[in-house]
Amino acid sequence: MGRRDMGGRLAAEYQGLEVKVPNLFRCPISLDVMRSPVSLCTGVTYERASIQRWIDSGNTTCPATMLPLPSTDLVPNLTLRRLIALWASTAAPSAIGPPAPSAVGPTPAAAAAELLRRVAAPGADPCPALRKLAAFLSDDDVDEFDKNALARASGAAETLASVLRRGEKEAGLEAAEAAVRVLAAIATSDCIEEENKKRVAAALATDAASTVASLARVLRSGSALEAQVDAARLVQSLLRNAAPGVSATVAESEELVAELIRLIGPVNEKGSLDKHAVAAGLSCLAAIAATRRSRSEMVRLGAVPAAVRILIADAGSPSQALRVLEAAVGCAEGRAAICESAESAIPAVVSKMMKGGMDGAEAAVSVLWAVCHRYRDRRTVDAAAACEGGLTRLLLLMQSGCSTAARQMASELLKIFKVNAKSCLAGYDSKATHIMPF
Known part of the structure; x- marks a missing residue:
């Protein structure tokens, strides 16, 4: 610079x-x-x-x-x-x-400001300028100071958010999708200062209902998976930085939740899962699930089988998938959904217990404790008892500095294993530790 x-x-x-x-x-x-x-x-x-x-x-x-x-x-x-x-x-x-080539002409910051003026021009097609702005923000050769200057420019976030919202009726899906790419580049880039990311969230929150509807539209009909992932990342930014009232608007949008669940599903006829889509979608769903009154709706829309599928396929983000299931068991519909698919859901939870960090491990224990101990569903108890290595994982968790609540739940689950899984009482040997369950 x-x-x-x-x-x-x-x-x-x-x-x-x-x-x-x-x-x-x-x-x-x-x-x-x-x-x-x-x-x-x-x-x-x-x-x-x-x-x-x-x-x-x-x-x-x-x-x-x-x-x-x-x-x-x-x-x-x-x-x-x-x-x-x-x-x-x-x-x-x-x-x-x-000297950089741009030194003989307009500076990158000035060029970006001109593009922003074109986006805001009444009656003009904003798409060409938006695509150039997205390229500007993603170019590693552009100085980070110039990128942040664009992000903090007066009215920049508001202009981009308005294009996203008016895309529903005026500029069409193409403009909304292009605006999403630019907004996501600001909201998620490591080189953008946190204050500028909050500007984007604040601009999106100004008319939260219209923003949510437009993001759901891009998720549903976006021309490329990358644009759909960027839309989910904007939802995540909105949930992280917005006021509680805005978070409720996001969480209560049935259309948006349904599209986020679809995003973490297979992307082609072969059943392949995209890790970026899985990470973005699960992160949003885990945040939405924190709103208690949205949980039953998420379950109705298929959040439980979607999260279980992610665990079974080992498609990344096990901690987030386990957090979604942990929220699901907080409502009767969620517990019923897990119990109905106990033969696949419970082994998936047990197998990923120690692969999602401490948060994931404690979420896994919460899921198992809710359906196996508190509500004592016979299908889940039998499925848990049949899981190879379940006892060992619980013991390792108890020795790993978990929370008091998680240790108590793990202790109560061990009693179920003791009664129902005598075949699993063998010792566990490794180079680092030797554990006997009792």
């Missing part, structure tokens, strides 16, 4: 001087000054585009340390980015490389 803002006078003043670039400012891969520094879990910082290419090539280690990467999440290093920008504002242009 600094080199775009430097005027001719400053460039002439420093021309010919050799400026030493701090090593900390150089990407370990490209050795160029970083414009979008991001950190791996190893603590090493890289230029976003460089490390993304490394990861996309199938590498599973940190290039600098060669340590294995348990996570490939890229966390923006905002402090380093500001230091580089401050340094660049006083350094010679030669120290930070040749």
Whole structure:
């Protein structure tokens, strides 16, 4: 950003001087000054585009340390980015490389602002400008400061949200879908500041009912799965940042809930599940399920078999799927749905008990406790007792620092196993522990 803002006078003043670039400012891969520094879990910082290419090539280690990467999440290093920008504002242009092509024309921020004006122009087709804005926000070579400048521009979020809402009658599905892509790029990108993400949520919440209807429409009829996933991510942003009244509007939309359940289903005739769609849809459903009066409606629309299918297919997000089932057993309809499919649902819950983190494990115990202990449904008790390794998982959970409530529920479930699963009382041996249930 600094080199775009430097005027001719400053460039002439420093021309010919050799400026030493701090090593900390150089990407370990490209050795160029970083414009979008991001950190791996190893603590090493890289230029976003460089490390993304490394990861996309199938590498599973940190290039600098060669340590294995348990996570490939890229966390923006905002402090380093500001230091580089401050340094660049006083350094010679030669120290930070040749001028960007945009330096001879409008700056990226100005170009994006012009696109936004085209979107807002009365009577104009907003789709071409919206597509260019989506490309601008997803381009790794565009400075993150410029992206945030667009997101915080006065009226930007409101303009985009209005296009999404009026797409129901005026601009059509194509415009609504294009607006969703831009809004989701702001609401979910790691490089966008949290305050700017909240601006999007606030703009969407201004007319929550129309927003929900438009998002449901994109989920139902969007031309591409990516647009449908982005619509679900906007629902998630709305649930996370909006006021309780808005969350209730989202949760009580039968049309939207039905489309979210459909989103986590098979995407083709072969029954394949898309992990991005599963993650986005389940995250929304888990948040909606927190609203008590929406649970029975979710169950009626098929949330229980959908969540069980995700667990069986191992399609990712086990913690979210278990949270949906945990909410479902809070109503009679949900318990009935799990009991009716006990032969498939209970083994699926047990098998994923230790694969969804502590939240997932405690949700799994809550599900089992509700149907096996509190309501003592014979089908679920028999199905749980027949699960291989169920006892071991409960014992491991009790030793893993779970909550007091989860430990008590696991303890009560062990009694059921003791009575109904004598064949499962064998010890469990591993290199790390040796457990005997009693």
